[in-house]
Amino acid sequence: MKSxxxxxxxxxxxxxxxxxxxxxxxxxxxxxxxxxxxRDENYAREPSLQDALAYEVIYGRPVRELFAGRYQQxxxxxxxxxxILNFRKVRKLDVRKQQVIIQLADQASINPSNx
Amino acid sequence: MIKNKTVRVLAIAPLSRGLGYAVMxxxxxxxxxxxxxxxxxxxxxxxxxxxxxVQFYQPEVLVLPDVNATDTRRAARIKTxxxxxxxxxxxxxxxxxxxxxxxVRVQLLGNKQGTKQAVAETLAAKFPVELEKRLPPxxxxxxxxxxxxxxxxxxxxxxxxxxxxx
Numbered sequence: 001m002k003s004x005x006x007x008x009x010x011x012x013x014x015x016x017x018x019x020x021x022x023x024x025x026x027x028x029x030x031x032x033x034x035x036x037x038x039r040d041e042n043y044a045r046e047p048s049l050q051d052a053l054a055y056e057v058i059y060g061r062p063v064r065e066l067f068a069g070r071y072q073q074x075x076x077x078x079x080x081x082x083x084i085l086n087f088r089k090v091r092k093l094d095v096r097k098q099q100v101i102i103q104l105a106d107q108a109s110i111n112p113s114n115x
Numbered sequence: 116m117i118k119n120k121t122v123r124v125l126a127i128a129p130l131s132r133g134l135g136y137a138v139m140x141x142x143x144x145x146x147x148x149x150x151x152x153x154x155x156x157x158x159x160x161x162x163x164x165x166x167x168x169v170q171f172y173q174p175e176v177l178v179l180p181d182v183n184a185t186d187t188r189r190a191a192r193i194k195t196x197x198x199x200x201x202x203x204x205x206x207x208x209x210x211x212x213x214x215x216x217x218x219v220r221v222q223l224l225g226n227k228q229g230t231k232q233a234v235a236e237t238l239a240a241k242f243p244v245e246l247e248k249r250l251p252p253x254x255x256x257x258x259x260x261x262x263x264x265x266x267x268x269x270x271x272x273x274x275x276x277x278x279x280x281x
Contacts, residue, residue: 002173
């Protein structure tokens with residue numbers, strides 16, 4: 001199953017917080033604090049790293065769980081690149097490096113929803 | 116048969132005032148639930164909202180109440196709306212699962228007999244964080260049905276999608 005890009009709304013409703021309150025906690029300025037949170041929740045805005053970490057603090061869930069869809073996408077992209085890297089010929093073979101690359105490449109077959 | 120498999124399910128309960136919806140990813144993971152009141156052009160408005168929900172939550176299965184089952188009585192308008200939703204879902208190549216009210220009662224109460232209030236209380240106990248606050252007071256003979264009951268109808272349908280773990 002493909003995860004949703006983010007689960008911010010689910011987590012916010014779990015804590016009974018309003019979008020404006022979350023906006024205030026994120027440190028967003030201006031009158032339209034809630035609008036930015038709304039845009040994050042509706043996948044219309046990509047929050048910055050600072051905001052993503054603040055979401056983790058507010059909701060008490062890891063970023064990769066809050067942004068499960070994005071994490072899944074990043075994991076697949078890294079795995080695809082690791083496969084390419086695995087085929088690259090190197091003069092000096094480093095066993096540890098090889099293991100890491102194989103592990104990363106294998107992540108493409110792991111279902112991220114089980115994590 | 117689906118057993119605890121992670122599948123995103125969107126349950127829609129079309130009712131007289133609008134519709135209730137629930138999104139679940141596993142038997143105990145309720146992603147979203149709520150109700151939408153539609154006051155004018157109810158069937159057109161309800162179908163538009165179903166399309167919005169499908170676009171937003173990207174479900175794999177659409178769960179609807181079986182309005183043609185022997186244990187169910189629905190208004191002609193709701194039957195038409197139900198037919199429209201099923202037709203649209205089939206055009207979009209969605210899996211549609213119809214669940215009757217008896218199936219919901221058997222799964223949640225363990226009995227064919229039971230009230231909507233009992234089903235709602237069972238669901239509120241199962242999902243206290245999401246549903247406890249939304250549980251309406253017990254309906255008295257002189258009261259109309261609480262609009263929040265739509266939510267419990269939809270969550271009941273979504274929960275019944277997964278067979279009980281024995």
